[in-house]
Amino acid sequence: MSGSVRAAGRPDPQPREPSSSPRPRWGLVLAGAAGGAALALYVAAAPFVAPALRRVCLPFVPASPAQVDNVLRLLAGRRGALVDIGSGDGRIVIEAAKRGFRAVGYELNPWLAWYSRYRAWRVGVHHSTTFYICDLWKVNFSEFNNVVIFGVPQMMPQLEEKLQQELKGSARVIACRFPFPSWTASHESGKGIDTAWSYDSKSFKITGNESLNKTTERTGPV
Numbered sequence: 001m002s003g004s005v006r007a008a009g010r011p012d013p014q015p016r017e018p019s020s021s022p023r024p025r026w027g028l029v030l031a032g033a034a035g036g037a038a039l040a041l042y043v044a045a046a047p048f049v050a051p052a053l054r055r056v057c058l059p060f061v062p063a064s065p066a067q068v069d070n071v072l073r074l075l076a077g078r079r080g081a082l083v084d085i086g087s088g089d090g091r092i093v094i095e096a097a098k099r100g101f102r103a104v105g106y107e108l109n110p111w112l113a114w115y116s117r118y119r120a121w122r123v124g125v126h127h128s129t130t131f132y133i134c135d136l137w138k139v140n141f142s143e144f145n146n147v148v149i150f151g152v153p154q155m156m157p158q159l160e161e162k163l164q165q166e167l168k169g170s171a172r173v174i175a176c177r178f179p180f181p182s183w184t185a186s187h188e189s190g191k192g193i194d195t196a197w198s199y200d201s202k203s204f205k206i207t208g209n210e211s212l213n214k215t216t217e218r219t220g221p222v
């Protein structure tokens, strides 16, 4: 069951959401068909994007409906700007926009970005969504207080460092399927490959003070 948010390490301060959102059946059908079409587009575009992906290969694997659900559960009660890093066909950005976020996707594959813009227009959230065709490693994410990543394990240590430098103290980061290696999650939602973890930036931001204190603790007072 993916219907609950579990506290990881400390009690859950948020009320639980109802376990099912009233989404019409055709929405899922459309999402499935769209995923297939976008995958075909990705295969067609693969030779053009390959050089930029040399650093870490992050393929287009769309989030499952349960995964999208788990991500949004962990963002319940949040507002403001949201980014999906490697937004694929835009499904997370679009769902977030429907819940009132100003939602942005960064996607290296231009076909997927254009397809996302089309989907956002189709469902009427084009005013609150933006899709950039851009390499995620070249973006400064400091303006976002909600960050979503469905990555691959090889990129997570590097991304952890990048976000730690850029994000503000109020930010929340959600990782899908693969957690961050050294941060401690505050909550998790879902099971197995659909699991999502949330991290609050207060728990991972390194301020000058904390590092000073850590050094002192390690050395120990004389």
Ligand SMILES: C[S@@+](CC[C@H](N)C(=O)[O-])C[C@H]1O[C@@H](n2cnc3c(N)ncnc32)[C@H](O)[C@@H]1O
Pocket (backbone or CB within 6 Å): 052, 053, 057, 058, 059, 060, 061, 062, 063, 084, 085, 086, 087, 088, 089, 090, 091, 092, 106, 107, 108, 109, 112, 134, 135, 136, 137, 150, 151
């Ligand atoms: C695992 S998919 C996740 C898609 C979407 N977030 C979702 O959950 O459905 C990762 C996406 O990141 C994109 N990507 C890969 N490398 C990237 C890069 N360097 N910059 C931006 N996007 C990238 C891929 O094209 C792919 O669409």
Ligand SMILES: *[C@@H]1O[C@H](CO)[C@@H](O)[C@H](O)[C@H]1NC(C)=O
Pocket (backbone or CB within 6 Å): 140, 141, 142, 165, 166
């Ligand atoms: C990101 O942008 C913010 C605001 O413009 C800036 O203060 C910060 O230094 C930038 N961070 C990096 C790592 O470039």
Ligand SMILES: *[C@@H]1O[C@H](CO)[C@@H](O)[C@H](O)[C@H]1NC(C)=O
Pocket (backbone or CB within 6 Å): 209, 210, 213
């Ligand atoms: C660091 O140490 C100072 C002085 O001992 C203390 O007031 C402060 O709360 C500590 N900060 C953290 C983040 O532990």
Ligand SMILES: CC(=O)N[C@H]1CO[C@H](CO)[C@@H](O)[C@@H]1O
Pocket (backbone or CB within 6 Å): 208, 209, 212
């Ligand atoms: C222990 C320590 O270094 N405290 C400093 C934390 O940072 C503030 C300003 O950001 C300083 O005023 C403290 O002296």
